[in-house]
Amino acid sequence: MIGLFVSRSITDNFVKFGGKTAAMNISMSVAVNEFETLVRTHTPVLLRVARRFMHSEEDARDALQDAFVSAFRSLGNFAKNAQLSTWLHRIVINACLMKLRTQRRHPEEDIEKYLPRFLEDGHQVESSVTWSESADTILQRTELCGLVRRCIEQLPDTYRVVLLLRDIEELSTEEVAQILGVTPNAVKIRLHRGRQALRTLLDPHMRNVS
Amino acid sequence: MTDRPYLPCTEIIGFLSDYLDGELSPDRKFEFDRHLAVCPSCVAYLETYKETIRMAKASELPVDDAPEDLIKAILAVTRG
Numbered sequence: 001m002i003g004l005f006v007s008r009s010i011t012d013n014f015v016k017f018g019g020k021t022a023a024m025n026i027s028m029s030v031a032v033n034e035f036e037t038l039v040r041t042h043t044p045v046l047l048r049v050a051r052r053f054m055h056s057e058e059d060a061r062d063a064l065q066d067a068f069v070s071a072f073r074s075l076g077n078f079a080k081n082a083q084l085s086t087w088l089h090r091i092v093i094n095a096c097l098m099k100l101r102t103q104r105r106h107p108e109e110d111i112e113k114y115l116p117r118f119l120e121d122g123h124q125v126e127s128s129v130t131w132s133e134s135a136d137t138i139l140q141r142t143e144l145c146g147l148v149r150r151c152i153e154q155l156p157d158t159y160r161v162v163l164l165l166r167d168i169e170e171l172s173t174e175e176v177a178q179i180l181g182v183t184p185n186a187v188k189i190r191l192h193r194g195r196q197a198l199r200t201l202l203d204p205h206m207r208n209v210s
Numbered sequence: 211m212t213d214r215p216y217l218p219c220t221e222i223i224g225f226l227s228d229y230l231d232g233e234l235s236p237d238r239k240f241e242f243d244r245h246l247a248v249c250p251s252c253v254a255y256l257e258t259y260k261e262t263i264r265m266a267k268a269s270e271l272p273v274d275d276a277p278e279d280l281i282k283a284i285l286a287v288t289r290g
Contacts, residue, residue: 032289039284043276051271061277065284072288116255122218128254131261148269167266192227199255199262206258 035075039068042085046092052164053096055153059103060096067095093169093179100157108156114197131206151201159194166191217245222252226259 046067050060071091078087117125152160165176166187173191177184222245228234229242246253 035288036285039281039288040276043281043284044273047276047280048271048273061280061283064280065287068284069287116223118218118220122220124219124223124251124255127251128258129251130254130257145269148265149271152266152269163266167263168270188227195227195259195262195266196223198266199259202262202265203258206261 035072038084042088045085046088049089049092049169050096052168053093053161054099055103059099063095063099064092066099067092070095089169090179093165097161097179100161104157108158111156111159111193111197114155114200115193116196116200129207131203147205148202151198154201155194155197159190159197162187162190163194163198167195214241216248217241219245219249219252222246222249223255226256229256230260 043064047060047064050064050067051057054060054063067088071088078084116128119125152163155163162176162180165171165179166173171179173184173187176187180187222229222242225234225242229239234242246256
């Protein structure tokens with residue numbers, strides 16, 4: 001049950017948190033045990049999400065830890081008819097974005113160099129060509145999945161984060177706009193530029209796949 | 211047949227996302243399709259753009275077992 005929906009007992013027990021009676025201590029103990037189950041059940045998938053967003057394994061683990069602390073503190077506010085996995089997923093994403101914001105020390109790399117260039121008459125400077133194999137065939141090769149992930153990692157965070165949220169985490173434009181505090185139109189522009197830049201980074205590899 | 215000039219490639223590629231999402235007006239979509247019918251380079255760009263999205267989705271990391279030390283660290287922090 002805990003894997004799909006948070007049980008009534010776990011949230012009720014957390015609401016009671018801080019009680020001094022023996023009964024409350026038992027409730028707290030049950031809640032703590034249920035929380036451990038929750039952590040064990042959801043950590044594999046949530047760690048994968050954190051690894052996508054963060055630039056190092058250490059940061060991914062830190063972000064996940066922050067997320068669970070946040071979840072632990074707000075379990076009492078969890079809407080009992082909501083889906084636990086979705087709720088935790090959003091908390092992990094927020095923890096990752098918070099951490100990325102604090103780490104953003106240097107000016108971000110300009111994305112312009114990854115965008116297509118055009119002549120004065122509006123034609124592409126360099127003609128595009130189709131890739132030699134379909135993505136489905138190519139992605140059966142593990143090393144090419146790694147290549148795609150490395151190319152995504154090269155994108156400036158402003159665009160990488162939107163691409164991850166929309167194309168991989170599959171949040172809607174409106175949800176992403178809300179999380180990032182920007183307009184839906186800004187999300188669309190960043191997503192399009194992020195995809196264009198990723199395409200540019202993949203292009204030399206994909207033209208030569210045999 | 212129409213003798214209107216074709217939209218430039220820059221216009222097609224700049225609004226490709228709207229085209230794929232079906233967010234263009236019928237007139238505008240008509241002009242996009244008219245351009246794509248005569249421009250192999252933009253067709254190639256469109257195809258590789260779609261492949262890029264598919265590849266990003268399919269490049270997801272595998273789900274590994276949760277590292278025990280991480281679980282213990284999380285539980286230790288939450289138990290205060």
